[in-house]
Amino acid sequence: xxxxxxxxxxxxxxxxxxxxxxCDPISGHTALYWYRQSLGQGLEFLIYFxxxxxxxxxxxPSDRFSAERTGGSVSTLTIxxxxxxxxxxxxxxxxxxxxxxxxxxxxxxxxxxx
Amino acid sequence: AQTVTQSQPEMSVQEAxxxxxxxxxxxxxxxxxxxxxxxxxxxxxxxVIRQEAYKQQNATENRFSVNFQKAAKSFSxxxxxxxxxxxxxxxxxxxxxxxxxxxxxxxxxxxxxxx
Numbered sequence: 558x559x560x561x562x563x564x565x566x567x568x569x570x571x572x573x574x575x576x577x578x579x580c581d582p583i584s585g586h587t588a589l590y591w592y593r594q595s596l597g598q599g600l601e602f603l604i605y606f607x608x609x610x611x612x613x614x615x616x617x618p619s620d621r622f623s624a625e626r627t628g629g630s631v632s633t634l635t636i637x638x639x640x641x642x643x644x645x646x647x648x649x650x651x652x653x654x655x656x657x658x659x660x661x662x663x664x665x666x667x668x669x670x671x
Numbered sequence: 672a673q674t675v676t677q678s679q680p681e682m683s684v685q686e687a688x689x690x691x692x693x694x695x696x697x698x699x700x701x702x703x704x705x706x707x708x709x710x711x712x713x714x715x716x717x718x719v720i721r722q723e724a725y726k727q728q729n730a731t732e733n734r735f736s737v738n739f740q741k742a743a744k745s746f747s748x749x750x751x752x753x754x755x756x757x758x759x760x761x762x763x764x765x766x767x768x769x770x771x772x773x774x775x776x777x778x779x780x781x782x783x784x785x786x
Contacts, residue, residue: 588772590772590773590774592774599776599777599778599779600762600774600776600779601776602773602774602775605771605772605773607771607772613771613773616773646714648714648716650716652772654772659706659718659721660718660772660774661718662708662715662716662717663715664713664714664715665714665715667714
């Protein structure tokens with residue numbers, strides 16, 4: 558079956574603009590995660606959704622970052638007023654649930670803020 | 672808070688030889704999961720192997736095996752009969768058993784395979 562997909566693959570934006578990154582999880586997966594991979598910070602957790610429960614937002618670096626998951630499927634990560642330090646690869650992953658199941662990753666979105 | 676440390680930024684192995692990547696972690700929990708993920712230049716993270724902390728037996732997946740030392744909080748990955756396709760960045764990751772599903776990653780080890 559289809560894996561996790563993310564769009565766009567690459568995004569170049571100007572400082573101060575808002576961006577939206579999209580993630581389509583594997584069908585039937587109730588848990589969805591966002592991570593950020595940057596040269597300076599490595600791979601860091603941002604947020605995760607599990608079914609209809611309140612998301613765990615503990616990894617979001619600032620209030621400029623937000624995410625939503627509509628209908629328990631597609632998720633959008635929004636970064637407002639982008640800064641140069643937001644430049645990174647944003648990875649999405651999904652799993653059957655947030656228990657012990659393996660997380661499957663998408664190919665990521667490379668964000669470049671000029 | 673849990674932390675994961677990979678002390679080898681880069682490793683190199685000759686094709687068909689064996690290489691071991693190191694990973695240590697720090698946690699006060701007794702139940703957790705450990706993973707090794709591979710990230711080739713395509714950026715797609717691929718699960719290599721996983722280990723449940725309550726299992727004493729080391730996990731194996733074909734040419735990949737781990738040496739899990741719970742008391743020492745060590746979780747190394749051994750790749751046998753290395754192939755050119757094994758060249759990638761390898762990440763060790765920790766996941767709490769009952770505090771949500773987020774993964775905590777190490778800094779990564781870049782593995783090159785020489786023909």
